[in-house]
Amino acid sequence: MSTESTVLPYFNQPAPEIVPMVHLEAGHKRVLMQHFRTLTSRDRYLRFGCAISDEQMQNYINQIDFNQDEIFGIFNHKLELIAVAHIGISRMPKDTGEAEFGVSVIPKAQGKGFGYRLFQRAVLFARNHGIQTLTLQCLSENGPMMHIVRKAGMTVQSSHGETMASLKIPPANLPSVLDEWMQSASAKADLAIKKMTYRAAAPS
Numbered sequence: 001m002s003t004e005s006t007v008l009p010y011f012n013q014p015a016p017e018i019v020p021m022v023h024l025e026a027g028h029k030r031v032l033m034q035h036f037r038t039l040t041s042r043d044r045y046l047r048f049g050c051a052i053s054d055e056q057m058q059n060y061i062n063q064i065d066f067n068q069d070e071i072f073g074i075f076n077h078k079l080e081l082i083a084v085a086h087i088g089i090s091r092m093p094k095d096t097g098e099a100e101f102g103v104s105v106i107p108k109a110q111g112k113g114f115g116y117r118l119f120q121r122a123v124l125f126a127r128n129h130g131i132q133t134l135t136l137q138c139l140s141e142n143g144p145m146m147h148i149v150r151k152a153g154m155t156v157q158s159s160h161g162e163t164m165a166s167l168k169i170p171p172a173n174l175p176s177v178l179d180e181w182m183q184s185a186s187a188k189a190d191l192a193i194k195k196m197t198y199r200a201a202a203p204s
């Protein structure tokens with residue numbers, strides 16, 4: 001059996017641009033709130049499925065279980081949290097092996113691929129954490145999100161203006177574990193460098 005046909009095409013692909021996506025913790029609540037405040041009212045509506053006030057967003061953040069769920073964020077060089085993904089892990093007594101993906105990108109950073117990269121990161125996380133199905137709920141009028149759903153090959157069910165999408169996740173393997181390890185380590189290093197350079201450049 002030749003291994004060339006399976007191995008070489010993978011390595012011959014151009015490396016995708018690195019987008020550091022950092023694991024966020026309870027200590028990031030303030031920066032999460034700043035992120036959600038930056039969304040337009042239309043984006044808040046698309047993200048949460050209804051009009052939502054600052055107070056309701058604060059409640060949403062306060063209710064996140066940072067020990068159970070996974071949150072990833074993308075920071076720019078000014079340490080603004082420009083994109084956030086929330087992977088809500090099912091708390092059903094009987095584990096369904098499901099997690100729900102929610103995402104937001106601030107207006108000035110939209111259309112640059114961050115939403116899709118966060119979705120790919122969520123799939124990798126799900127794969128390495130025994131999650132069998134990743135689901136997503138969005139309004140059917142949400143053009144960019146529906147595009148991401150179709151691009152990712154999700155199964156879609158739409159009714160009354162709402163879309164439920166799901167993706168079956170394959171089990172972890174060595175490349176998936178190494179990929180996640182590399183992405184986590186490089187995202188941490190990238191954030192540390194951004195903090196150093198941003199603080200060094202800040203007027204005292």
Ligand SMILES: CC(C)(COP(=O)(O)OP(=O)(O)OC[C@H]1O[C@@H](n2cnc3c(N)ncnc32)[C@H](O)[C@@H]1OP(=O)(O)O)[C@@H](O)C(=O)NCCC(=O)NCCS
Nearest residue numbers: 043046047103104105110111112113114115116143144147
């Ligand atoms: C939905 C959202 C997360 C997408 O993030 P993003 O970083 O702008 O998305 P990306 O750049 O990764 O991808 C958007 C894709 O949609 C396409 N697109 C943009 N506008 C579109 C439209 N009106 N109709 C169809 N496709 C559209 C883009 O061409 C792009 O596709 P491509 O990369 O294959 O060319 C972002 O718009 C957002 O935060 N919206 C408000 C909150 C929200 O809707 N959250 C989703 C609910 S879970």
